[in-house]
Amino acid sequence: MTGLGRATAPLDAADLVVVGAGVVGLGAALRAADAGLDVVVVERDAAALGASVRNFGHGCVTAQDGEALRLARATRELWVRLAREAGFWLAESGAVVAARHDDEMAVLADLAAARADEVALLDGAAVEEAAGCPGAVGGARLSSDVRVSPREAVPALAALLARRGVRFHWRTAVVGVDERGVETSRGRVDAARQVVAVGHDVDLLDAGLAEEAGVVRCALRMLRVRDPRRAPSPAAAGGRALPALLTGWSLLRYDAFAVSPALGAVRERLARERPDALAVGLHLMCTQRPDGDLVVGDTHAYGDAPSPFRPEDLDDLLLDEVAALLGTDRPRVVERWEGVYASAPRPFLLSAPRPSTRVVSVTAGIGMTTGLGLAAEAVDQLAS
Known part of the structure; x- marks a missing residue:
């Protein structure tokens, strides 16, 4: 019996069942399929609709450190491989950090000294030429970063896995997990190994685990805008992606920059000059879509249940900052959305409530950057 008490027949059986068809869940299914396992993926929605498709699509590899850097490098290799196998767009165009103050340039110089193989310093003219950002005092190119269009890449990855024999049960909610498989709204899936990759919704299956790990929800606001600098975009015309x-x-958001003693001065200046932006967790960045539009963001709110009612002045703040960064009028908004992802004191959750089960989530805003690599480690643990 499930749900309202109606009897349900067994749904499926496999070597491994994955709960969740976001980037982490698909990464787990990929690793298991590569190992020759029979895999079933159970997803409550009709398609991946969560944080995995509501982001910049930016593999921010170079700015990570420690464990995150290791996972980011593994994930980068997988994105490059999967773009070739699944046929989705991927740009190996790196990233440019625009320094608009001397203290920011000092941080970049320290990072370049520590990571000369991946970080190259730029002068202001080179920043404008490379990224279309005028007025910078300098900057740095982060060479290892990659980019996909998540709305296309995530379903393309699911389709690739389906062609390889992974079975998907969409619109199917998991209501319980045990050492023999999972109970769903459509019946039981028997599997000796289970990967639970439900992001911030881990508390719906195990509230105690979520509380112990300190998992809360982070709600962020993002915009898709017309690029006010050029029409058509080089990417839209089939040329070089910015x-x-x-x-x-x-x-302030990525650990690699903590190598610099000058980072404190940046934080203090931004807190003094823009306390309003700091209070809403502004992270000002832009990525170019294949059609030439820009994805810009973002602002953040944290809590067990962030309010769905967000004031318009958050988007006004973001649009003003984008205009100042690009040296243009305010861009025209094409789409607005809110993403929600898991946040916790540690950037990764990889828990083993029992030997047959792994609960895995990226508990920071770097799911596209590290999720595929983290998922592979979860499956490797189960296999060993």
Whole structure:
């Protein structure tokens, strides 16, 4: 019996069942399929609709450190491979950090000294030439970063896995997990190994685990805008895609920049000059879509249940900052959306509530950057 008490027949059986068809869930299914396992994926929606498709599509590899850098490098290799196998767009165009203040340039110089193989310093003219950002005092090119269009890449990856024999049960909610498989709204899936990859919704299956890990929800606002600098875009015309454009706000969000003693000065100046932006967790960056539009963002709100009612002045703040960054009038908004992802004191959740089960989530805003690599490690643990 499930749900309202109606009897249901067994649904499926496999070597491994994956709960969730976002990037982490698909990464787990990929690793298991590569190992020759019979795999079933169960997803409550009719398609991946969560954080995996509501992001910049930016593999922000170079700005990571420690465990995140290791997972980011593994994930980058997988994105490049999968773009070739599944046929989705991928740009290996790197990223440019625009330094608009001397203290930001000092941080970039320290990172370049520590990571000369991946970070090259630029002068202001080179930043404008590479990323279309005028007025910078300098910057840096982060060579390892990659970019996909998540709305196309995620369903293309699911389709590739389906062609390889992975079975998907869409519009099917999981209501329980045990050492023999999962109970769903359509019946039981028997599997000796289980990967639970439901992001911030881990509390719906195990509230105690979520509370112990400190998992809360992060709601972020993002916009898709017409690029006010050029029409048509080089990418839209089949030419060179612009690199992702990061700013001084990015220095506060990614661990690699902590190598610099100057980072404190950046934080203090931004807190003094823009307390309003700091209060809403502004991360000012832009990525170019294949059609030439820009994805810009973002602002953040954290909590167990962030309010769905977000004031318009958050988007006004973001649009004003984008206009100042690009040296243009406010861009025209094409789409607005809110993404929700898991956030916790540690950037990754990889828990083993029992030997046969792994609960896995990227608990920071770097799911596209590290999720495929983290999922592979979860499956490897189960296999061993």
